[in-house]
Amino acid sequence: MATEIDFLRDQNQRLNETLRLYQKENFLKYSTVQKGVFKGDGDDTLENSAADQSFLVPLITEYDKHLEELNGQLKYYQKQMGEMKLQLENVIKENERSELSRQKLHTQELLSQLEMANEKVVENEKLILEHQEKSDRLQRRLSEAEQRAASASQQLSAITVQRRKAASMMNLENL
Numbered sequence: 001m002a003t004e005i006d007f008l009r010d011q012n013q014r015l016n017e018t019l020r021l022y023q024k025e026n027f028l029k030y031s032t033v034q035k036g037v038f039k040g041d042g043d044d045t046l047e048n049s050a051a052d053q054s055f056l057v058p059l060i061t062e063y064d065k066h067l068e069e070l071n072g073q074l075k076y077y078q079k080q081m082g083e084m085k086l087q088l089e090n091v092i093k094e095n096e097r098s099e100l101s102r103q104k105l106h107t108q109e110l111l112s113q114l115e116m117a118n119e120k121v122v123e124n125e126k127l128i129l130e131h132q133e134k135s136d137r138l139q140r141r142l143s144e145a146e147q148r149a150a151s152a153s154q155q156l157s158a159i160t161v162q163r164r165k166a167a168s169m170m171n172l173e174n175l
Helices: 002-025 032-039 045-174
Strands: none
Touching: 002 045
């Protein structure tokens, strides 16, 4: 609101200055009644009215010219704003496309990493299964070896017992 008031004050000053310049340039063209109004010594309302009307025509003409100029500037700025709006929309669309492209690329990278991780998991599961099978085979072999060792130990014990009996019998016979 304050900027509008300042703008209007500025326009009023400009118009007053334009009027003063116009009046100075055209002072010689006016009648004595009008000159009296310029000087400020006309007390007659009819004379002042005639002088005012003669002043109003150039003032209104100058105002109309200024108004046309301002309207032209307004249209120019509106056109520029429209162009800038289109450019901004294009930039926004380009940014969105760029962001979508970046997100798509990032998603593809993540999917690639996930696929590699899944392949490693499958590979590790195979290795674990192979090691488990190997461990099971070794456990069976160990159990079989322990059973053979136990059997051999029993046989050895039986043989040892038989030898002792045989040795005792030989000792008895020799006596």
